[in-house]
Amino acid sequence: MAILTGAQIIWECLVREGVEVVFGYPGGTILPAYDAMLDYPVHHVLTRHEQGATHAADGYARASGKVGVAIATSGPGATNMVTGIATAMLDSVPMVCITGQVGSSVLGSDAFQEVDVTGVTLPITKHNYLVTHVEDIAPTLHEAFYVAREGRPGPVLVDITKDAQNAKTEFVYPTQVHLPKRATKPIPEAQLARAADMIAQAKRPVILAGHGILLSGAMRQLREFAERTQTPVALTLLGIGVFPREHPLCLGMMGMHGEAYANRAVQAADLLIAVGMRFDDRVTGNLKTYSPLSKKIHIEIDPSEVAKNVHVDLPLIGDAAGVMNQLMPLIHPEPHHDWLEQIDEWRDDTRARDIIARDGDGKLLPPQVIRDLWKATNGDAIVVSDVGQNQMWEAQYYLHSAPRTLITSGGLGTMGFALPAAMGVKFARPDAEVWVVAGDGGFQMTQAELQTLRQEGLKINIAILNNGFLGMVRQWQEFFYKRRYAATPITSPDFVKLAEAHGHTGILVTKQEEVMPAIQAARENAGTVVIEFRVESEESVYPMVPAGADLHAMIRRPILEQIGK
Ligand SMILES: Cc1ncc(C[n+]2csc(CCOP(=O)(O)OP(=O)(O)O)c2C)c(N)n1
Numbered sequence: 416m417a418i419l420t421g422a423q424i425i426w427e428c429l430v431r432e433g434v435e436v437v438f439g440y441p442g443g444t445i446l447p448a449y450d451a452m453l454d455y456p457v458h459h460v461l462t463r464h465e466q467g468a469t470h471a472a473d474g475y476a477r478a479s480g481k482v483g484v485a486i487a488t489s490g491p492g493a494t495n496m497v498t499g500i501a502t503a504m505l506d507s508v509p510m511v512c513i514t515g516q517v518g519s520s521v522l523g524s525d526a527f528q529e530v531d532v533t534g535v536t537l538p539i540t541k542h543n544y545l546v547t548h549v550e551d552i553a554p555t556l557h558e559a560f561y562v563a564r565e566g567r568p569g570p571v572l573v574d575i576t577k578d579a580q581n582a583k584t585e586f587v588y589p590t591q592v593h594l595p596k597r598a599t600k601p602i603p604e605a606q607l608a609r610a611a612d613m614i615a616q617a618k619r620p621v622i623l624a625g626h627g628i629l630l631s632g633a634m635r636q637l638r639e640f641a642e643r644t645q646t647p648v649a650l651t652l653l654g655i656g657v658f659p660r661e662h663p664l665c666l667g668m669m670g671m672h673g674e675a676y677a678n679r680a681v682q683a684a685d686l687l688i689a690v691g692m693r694f695d696d697r698v699t700g701n702l703k704t705y706s707p708l709s710k711k712i713h714i715e716i717d718p719s720e721v722a723k724n725v726h727v728d729l730p731l732i733g734d735a736a737g738v739m740n741q742l743m744p745l746i747h748p749e750p751h752h753d754w755l756e757q758i759d760e761w762r763d764d765t766r767a768r769d770i771i772a773r774d775g776d777g778k779l780l781p782p783q784v785i786r787d788l789w790k791a792t793n794g795d796a797i798v799v800s801d802v803g804q805n806q807m808w809e810a811q812y813y814l815h816s817a818p819r820t821l822i823t824s825g826g827l828g829t830m831g832f833a834l835p836a837a838m839g840v841k842f843a844r845p846d847a848e849v850w851v852v853a854g855d856g857g858f859q860m861t862q863a864e865l866q867t868l869r870q871e872g873l874k875i876n877i878a879i880l881n882n883g884f885l886g887m888v889r890q891w892q893e894f895f896y897k898r899r900y901a902a903t904p905i906t907s908p909d910f911v912k913l914a915e916a917h918g919h920t921g922i923l924v925t926k927q928e929e930v931m932p933a934i935q936a937a938r939e940n941a942g943t944v945v946i947e948f949r950v951e952s953e954e955s956v957y958p959m960v961p962a963g964a965d966l967h968a969m970i971r972r973p974i975l976e977q978i979g980k
Pocket residue numbers: 801802803804805806828829830831853854855856857858880882884885886887888
């Protein structure tokens with residue numbers, strides 16, 4: 416039996432878990448682990464900030480479906496991870512973060528670079544551990560990977576003291592996890608029959624499809640169900656990709672910046688079948704007036720999400736694919752002609768107002784940039800969007816047809832997510848065309864990772880929609896604070912020079928006719944390209960449901976003739 420140091424055991428465990436790449440940043444308390452790393456076949460990516468490491472691990476996990484791994488030292492290294500961990504937590508992303516901790520003899524003494532990181536991250540991890548004995552490292556890491564991916568996935572932090580890394584013990588990789596098994600019971604027949612009955616009775620059903628469908632791999636079941644019952648499918652932001660955007664039954668995104676016709680359908684529905692989604696406030700608007708006429712079936716793996724926000728008539732607790740498999744034999748074809756016709760009418764009205772139906776009067780409009788990106792890439796790129804208006808335009812105008820092709824921070828809405836996450840995506844899918852879509856504000860938050868791309872020789876294309884504002888906040892100020900633009904005008908570096916300073920190519924685009932050639936040039940370039948699109952500064956995202964307002968009280972896109980554009 417091999418006698419190994421704790422530091423070696425860490426890497427033995429990672430190799431056994433199938434980890435090929437980790438993202439991190441070294442420091443004193445994690446030095447033993449970094450030293451041992453050189454003897455193991457795991458690629459380490461030195462990000463420029465620990466937040467970047469966590470977002471990269473997160474992007475890797477979202478694009479691959481595997482567990483992402485990030486490593487940092489104690490104290491400031493660990494606290495720099497907090498935003499990335501919270502981002503993964505709110506979006507149910509499987510991740511293991513390993514942090515070094517001060518020696519166990521000085522724990523609790525405010526030693527140099529000591530922070531109680533298990534305390535700090537308790538509310539934002541699925542689970543976390545402090546390991547002070549070398550014998551506990553292997554069982555703990557094994558359990559951490561299990562917890563991260565089991566059931567509803569999430570981030571797990573393992574904090575390991577420096578003395579535990581230096582100490583030696585026999586290495587045996589555990590084969591079992593000693594945790595109480597959460598029984599996945601089949602849904603009782605009576606409940607399934609009731610669901611089938613509600614579905615058969617419905618005249619105006621809508622499926623609300625969320626991230627849980629992706630996590631469970633229930634895309635085929637969703638499509639079969641929707642087609643057999645002719646039920647339209649509205650998507651959450653993280654549900655984008657689980658149902659093809661161009662499918663006739665696809666309503667696109669719902670909620671605050673969802674399509675008006677999707678929200679109208681939800682409000683008029685007599686049955687909502689929610690699958691792997693959690694009725695987030697960005698989806699529902701005012702709960703008191705949310706879809707008032709509908710009965711609600713909720714298919715959800717995490718029982719604590721059921722009836723948390725919205726009254727549910729029939730919960731079906733379990734993995735989305737499993738529950739839908741059980742339900743399918745009881746479901747009969749339903750045409751729903753009148754309902755689909757009604758929705759088509761609403762859809763036509765929405766399209767007539769669409770900004771991309773507007774005649775190009777030379778102005779550079781962000782939705783048109785995104786639509787051109789979709790056309791140029793044939794919809795086949797993986798787009799990693801940041802947060803703000805850029806994120807919503809991406810969700811509205813890039814028509815995703817496959818799962819794991821939109822990577823974005825949904826629940827936490829973390830500005831600065833896109834660039835580091837895209838690095839992780841590129842490691843997960845080296846052959847994929849990866850685009851970052853970011854605003855000028857969010858991009859500046861983690862722009863240092865441009866140099867990590869350089870060090871790793873990674874090719875990513877980056878589209879910065881530079882409107883000179885923290886655009887989404889400016890929009891709220893325009894709509895709700897009488898255009899008093901407090902702290903939202905923002906300057907930027909010369910992004911072309913910035914790209915060049917980091918050893919990449921930069922392109923500036925100021926006119927509509929330059930958009931396509933720039934996108935094509937970026938696609939053909941072997942290295943990373945940053946395109947700065949100087950877009951209209953005060954363009955807003957429509958439609959919009961004001962925060963907390965009724966879902967049907969949307970601020971619609973203005974009718975173009977009326978506003979004289
Ligand atoms: C870390 C972080 N800080 C603040 C916010 C609040 N916030 C949401 S959107 C936004 C503006 C984003 O501006 P920009 O990145 O330029 O993108 P745009 O909206 O213009 O596309 C801000 C400040 C946030 N989401 N995340």
